[in-house]
Amino acid sequence: MKTRIYTIALLLTATIITAAFAPAGLMLKIKGSDTVLPLSQKLAETYMNLNTEAKITVMGGGSGVGIAAFIDGTTDIAMSSRKIKMSEKMKLQEAGKAFKEVTIAYDALSVIVNPANKVKQLTREQLEGIFTGKITNWKEVGGDDEKIVAYSRESSSGTFEFFKESVLDNKNYGSAILMMPATGAIVQSVSQTKGAIGYIGFAYLETTVHALKVSYDKGATYVEPTVANAKNGSYPIVRPLFYYTLTQDAAKVKPFVDFILSADGQKVVGEVGYITVK
Amino acid sequence: MKYFIKKLTEKFIEGALFLSSTVTTLTIILIVFFLFREGFSLFKHSPVEDGFVIAVNKGNPVDKITGPQIMDIFDQEITNWEKVGGANDSIILFRIDNISDYYTEAQLGDSFQYVPQLISRLIDSIPGMVAFIPATYAVDGFKGRVIELPNVSMKKFFTEKEWYPTAQPAAQMGVLALIMGTLWVSLGAILLALPLGLATAIYMAEIANEKTRRVLKPLIELLAGIPSVVYGFFGLVIIVPLIQKVFELPVGETGLAGSIILAIMALPTIITISEDALRTTPRAMKEASLALGANKWQTISRVTVPYAASGISAAAILGMGRAIGETMAVLMVTGNAAVMPHTLLEPVRTIPATIAAELGEATQGGLHFKALFALGCILFIITMVVNLTVEYISSKRKLTKR
Secondary structure: OHHHHHHHHHHHHHHHHHHHOOOOOOEEEEEEOOOOHHHHHHHHHHHHHHOOOOEEEEEOOOHHHHHHHHHHOOOOEEEEOOOOOHHHHHHHHHOOOOEEEEEEEEEEEEEEEOOOOOOOEEEHHHHHHHHOOOOOEHHHHOOOOOEOEEEEEOOOOHHHHHHHHHOOOOOOOOOOOEEEOOHHHHHHHHHHOOOEEEEEEHHHOOOOOEEOEEEOOOOOOOEOOOHHHHHOOOOOOEEEEEEEEEHHHHHHHHHHHHHHHOHHHHHHHHHHOOEOOO | OHHHHHHHHHHHHHHHHHHHHHHHHHHHHHHHHHHHHHHHHHHHOOOEOOOEEEEEOOOOOOOOOOHHHHHHHHOOOOOEHHHHOOOOOEOEEEEHHHHHHHOOHHHHOOOOOOHHHHHHHHHHHOOOEEEEEEHHHOOOOOOOEEEOOOOOOHHHHHHOOOEEOOOOOEOEEOOHHHHHHHHHHHHHHHHHHHHHHHHHHHHHHHHOOHHHHHHHHHHHHHHHHOOHHHHHHHHHHHHHHHHHHHHOOOOOOOHHHHHHHHHHHHHHHHHHHHHHHHHOOOHHHHHHHHHOOOOHHHHHHHHHHHHOHHHHHHHHHHHHHHHHHOOHHHHHHOEOOOOOOOOOOOOEOOHHHHHHHHHHHOOOOOHHHHHHHHHHHHHHHHHHHHHHHHHHHHHHHHHHHO
16 A cells, blocks of 8 residues: 555656656647537547647636636637637737637537437427427427427536527527436436437437437428538538637647648547548 | 653644644634625626626616516517517517627727627617627717616525526526425435334344344445445436336436435435444343333334434434435436426426536636525535534433433
């Protein structure tokens, strides 16, 4: 036990010393969206394996937190699952900072139901009705006489915000919506509840649940949620994932951003389960 | 010399002990102070997000809007000014990000220097407009009129049922549903755990032989060592579908699922404490009862259990205290819908689950952050009442002993 403690202490000291005297390679701090976090981590890892002198620190906290840190200058790159807001743009403007926006990947949300459910497609208006609590029975949207149980992510999630903006037209969720702490929990609950409906990122889709076709043109065309449809723009619930960098830092962040947009970087994007930009 | 060193060591140890107890006490006091300071500052806050205002056209007669009304307006539930005491005119919503619908990038200026004037002009030109804009725009030369919303009041905080802490432009902070959810789940847990726990405790203290007891006791103590997130996962995968099937419910994430998980988690506390209490019954009393011709069951029910009653109630209350504060397991199985619970077979949202789920994204020092601290205060008061009750009951127990 004691030797183990010593070993740990030694290792810690060693890490601190090496960190302090590390060669002045590429040092980057990335902060922001929890949706982009796993992707950024994987990208940073791959990049650091290729370039051993580089040191990239990735932190989560949410898109808003990342952009706030970016405005304060405490992070080099802000990762965000939403476009920078007008108010944030103005703050950067006030601070006299010009910035650049890079789309590094796309994330699509699929609306999932239990495989036993007869309903296989819904319009945006119907989804809005379900998640704001106006539609409460499946027979109102062409299904069986079964109560609708709608699952959402918690309000702290970026996915919650994006779904609210894109599908609910900025209206608030109904109060009877069930809030789940994790995407995995939504998949689990939807797979075991007959009247369930929920939304998850493409990367989390499993065979135990069924992904609905969605129509954003009042039922004229229903689009299947596939990577191909998300890429060609016909699937509507897609959001770009952004990196925000300062123009003055361009030289510093270029190697990493170029890597992400390269074939190798985009391969990682695909592996993590997001949609590539090209 | 030796004596002197001994004396010195003694003094030193005494000092160290005194210091650690002082530090502990101070820490607790500071935490409580911090909790209540943050929590209470909520009631000096407007429900509108910091740095933003709600503005309308100067000619609009409406000057008083409540929080729920503004939420309905922005949810497009209320679409006409007549409903909130204004003229018969439809409501047009404006959020700062809508500005590109009205003006081009070029009109806004390269550094957005024209935005304030443009918004001011826009509000002035559209009579039915209600705008949610940064407060810095509504200063001198602003042609609209700012509407003030009443502050979050303590009365509303405790009596309203709508919990929309992140709603824009005005948050709804009603915690009644959350308090009721917490109490329902905890009460259900104690109702399930007490009979089972008490029966186990009696079995272990009175009936089981030494060998059985030696196996049972560590097993039960092991139950206390399992991380709560493991309980939560077990609940989500096993108990939730089970409840759904047994009661034929549309949804299995219910208060009952939370109660069952919490009951399992509270069992070790209840069993250990009530077993200890049962064991304190003097041998002489039990033997006297048996000598009078009472059988074993009569002795247990008429002598041992009544003697240990105060200890058992303390066990029940401490178990409930554990249930009230439990976070992770409940977060995973109760569905977390912030609605007033009517039965245990509905989804509920508890206070600890709310704090755990929402604190991550709340801006530090903001309205939502403070509301979560106020929730923490409520939880603190509930558990304090529970603990004081235990103190009271155990002090009574000492008196009866004398």
